[in-house]
Amino acid sequence: MGKLSKLPKIYLIIIFIILYAPIFYLIFYSFNSGGSMSNFESFTLDHYKAVFEDTRLIVILINTVVVALLSALVSTTIGVLGALAIVFMRNKAMRNAVLSLNNILIVSPDVIIGASFLILFTLVGIKLGFASVLISHIAFSIPIVVIMVLPKLQEMSPSLIDAALDLGASKRDILTRVIIPFIKPGIFAGFFLALTYSLDDFAVTFFVTGNGFSTLSVEIYSMARAGITLTINALTGLIFIVTVTLVIGYYFISRKAKTPIAGVRK
Amino acid sequence: MNNKPLRPLYIIPYGAWILFFVIAPIALIVYYSFFDLSGNFTFENYQNFFTSVYFKLTISSFWYAFLITFFSLLFAYPTAYFLTKTTHKQLWLLLxxxxxxxNLLLKTYAFIGLLGLYGPVNxxxxMTGLGKQQLLFTDFSFVFVAVYIFIPFMILPIFNSLDKLSPALIDASYDxxxxxxxxxxxxxxxxxxxxxxxxxxVVFIPALSLFMITRLIAGNKVIxxxxxxxxxFLVTQNWGMGSTIAVFLILFMFIIMLVTSGSERGKTGNGKVK
Incomplete structure (x- = not known):
């Protein structure tokens, strides 16, 4: 922080403390043998043990991860195809229209997405539960993948494809051996973002989940409404480690991809 | 890029997605807003929306969203500005x-403990002699927690536009x-x-439609x-009325987008691509 004088430094430090305080506060009390988040009695790992012994919670954890992985996988596939479709569109007005439609789900509030999907699923007759949650996660992740892949595709020189065609490559070869390798970093970045969006989602899942199925966010919500349980704190500790690992992984991938963090273009 | 024959294949899944998950849901929301509880066609929901109850609700919703956005901006701008001055700015940004x-829920849950009657803030x-205060379930705690949640999303675009700013312009100004x-x-x-x-x-639109933080932190005091x-939708099961409110929320969303979308060039928002 060479160029900064004292006051801005203090300001930044305060902001950082406030941003991290709630997280470390939760993790700190996850080691508390007392039952509350106000006085620390003695160190214990009981709450972590409780997390692993609670089969219901483990099932929910597995559900959450399965939904996240599957939805990220499917949405990445569809998103990449969508980005290809947009790039190959020659009509500029049409392309802009499709892009605006693409961005609607990114800017819509979660409540709207949740409510409208609830109507949709009820109307079509999809039972609320695993399927409805998975489908909605796929649906709201697709535009994010498109946004991540598109800049990479636009960066690609058309002469690469022409060269491949001249050298006798088939359409399939062009896709799998020219385009996909070139946009790979964008694809990975999209996959990671889709994964985190799915893991983090509460509002949409809350609307479309039935009685029998729950993800972590929804479960924490109902636990938190009932009051303080230190099991949630232990869960935070575990999730924090996983998230930091994911973020660092994403950071290195996006650095390779030269696409800055969280989808913001340079 | 002029590979015409490749096109139809790609379009199918993505086009289906646009049709079923972008256009259809909005159409359904609009359609349902014209039906009452027993499924009859009616304009009653719209009449209801313009009664004082919903009018007040909309006004207070905008007021809170304004407060949340205002304070996020107030604290985010200096943060972003100082961040661009640090030596390892990308790393600091990552932090x-x-x-x-x-997870959003976990952070909100942390504040239940932090702001609770026996929590560390109290x-x-x-210790400072101010005495115990009821912090949870107040407007203050609601705005504070919401600002806490949204501030990174405010810092990010501002940081990016500051980062792109040529230092020569600032030198020129001083000269x-x-x-x-x-x-x-x-x-x-x-x-x-x-x-x-x-x-x-990216802050105002979600702030208009928060519901989880209002329930957990504001304890139903803020609607x-x-x-x-x-x-x-989920408690009274009155989808018609819910859809009507949603229609207005969508309208507000478009208006806000129109007002806040600058020129396409230099757009640094959450993934807008030209």
Whole structure:
């Protein structure tokens, strides 16, 4: 922080403390043998043990991860195809229209997405539960993948494809051996973002989940409404480690991809 | 790029997605807003929306969203500005972003403990002689927690537009005799306005429709448009009324997007691509 004088430094430090305080506060009390988040009695790992012994919670954890992985996988596939479709569109007005439609789900509030999907699923007759949650996660992740892949595709020189065609490559070869390798970093970045969006989602899942199925966010919500349980704190500790690992992984991938963090273009 | 024959294949899944998950849901919301509880066609929901209850709700919802956006901007701008001055700015930015990727519910839950009657904030207040305060379930705690949740999303676009700003412009301003404040007001701020606008967009729209934080932190004392929609859909099961509120929320969303979308060039928002 060479160029900064004292006051801005203090300001930044305060902001950082406030941003991290709630997280470390939760993790700190996850080691508390007392039952509350106000006085620390003695160190214990009981709450972590409780997390692993609670089969219901483990099932929910597995559900959450399965939904996240599957939805990220499917949405990445569809998103990449969508980005290809947009790039190959020659009509500029049409392309802009499709892009605006693409961005609607990114800017819509979660409540709207949740409510409208609830109507949709009820109307079509999809039972609320695993399927409805998975489908909605796929649906709201697709535009994010498109946004991540598109800049990479636009960066690609058309002469690469022409060269491949001249050298006798088939359409399939062009896709799998020219385009996909070139946009790979964008694809990975999209996959990671889709994964985190799915893991983090509460509002949409809350609307479309039935009685029998729950993800972590929804479960924490109902636990938190009932009051303080230190099991949630232990869960935070575990999730924090996983998230930091994911973020660092994403950071290195996006650095390779030269696409800055969280989808913001340079 | 002129590979015409490749096109139809790609379009199918993505086109289906646009049709079923972008167009159809909005159409369904609009359609349902014209039906009452027993399924009859009616304009009653719209009449209801213009009664004082919903009018007040909308106003208070906007007021809170305004407060949340205002305070986010107030604290985010200096943070972003100082961040661009640090030596390892990308790393610092990453550190700012990490908390935003911790599950939203967990952070909200942390504040239930932090602001609780026996929590550390109250312990601190007692130490300073101010005494215990009821912090949870107040407007203050609601706005504070919401600002906490949204501030990284405000910092990010502002940071990006500040980062793109050429230092030569600032040097030029000083050379021409402007002081720090004038440089900020006449050079830096106008040139980062697009970042500010996209920050406002990504904070204001979700802030209008919060419902989880209102339930957990504000204890039903604050009711926003989001809370009302959730209430109508999941508690009262009145989808018609819920849809009507949603229609207005969508309208507000488009208006806000129109107001806050700057020129397409230099757009730094959450993934807008030209």
């Amino acid at each position: 700012i972003i990490i908390p935003s990727w911790i 312990a601190f207040l007692e 021409l005799g402007a002081n720090t404040w004038t440089t900020f007001r006449r050079v830096i701020f106008p040139l980062t306005l697009n970042g500010v606008k996209s920050g406002i967009q 926003t448009l989001g809370t009302a929609i959730e209430q109508q």
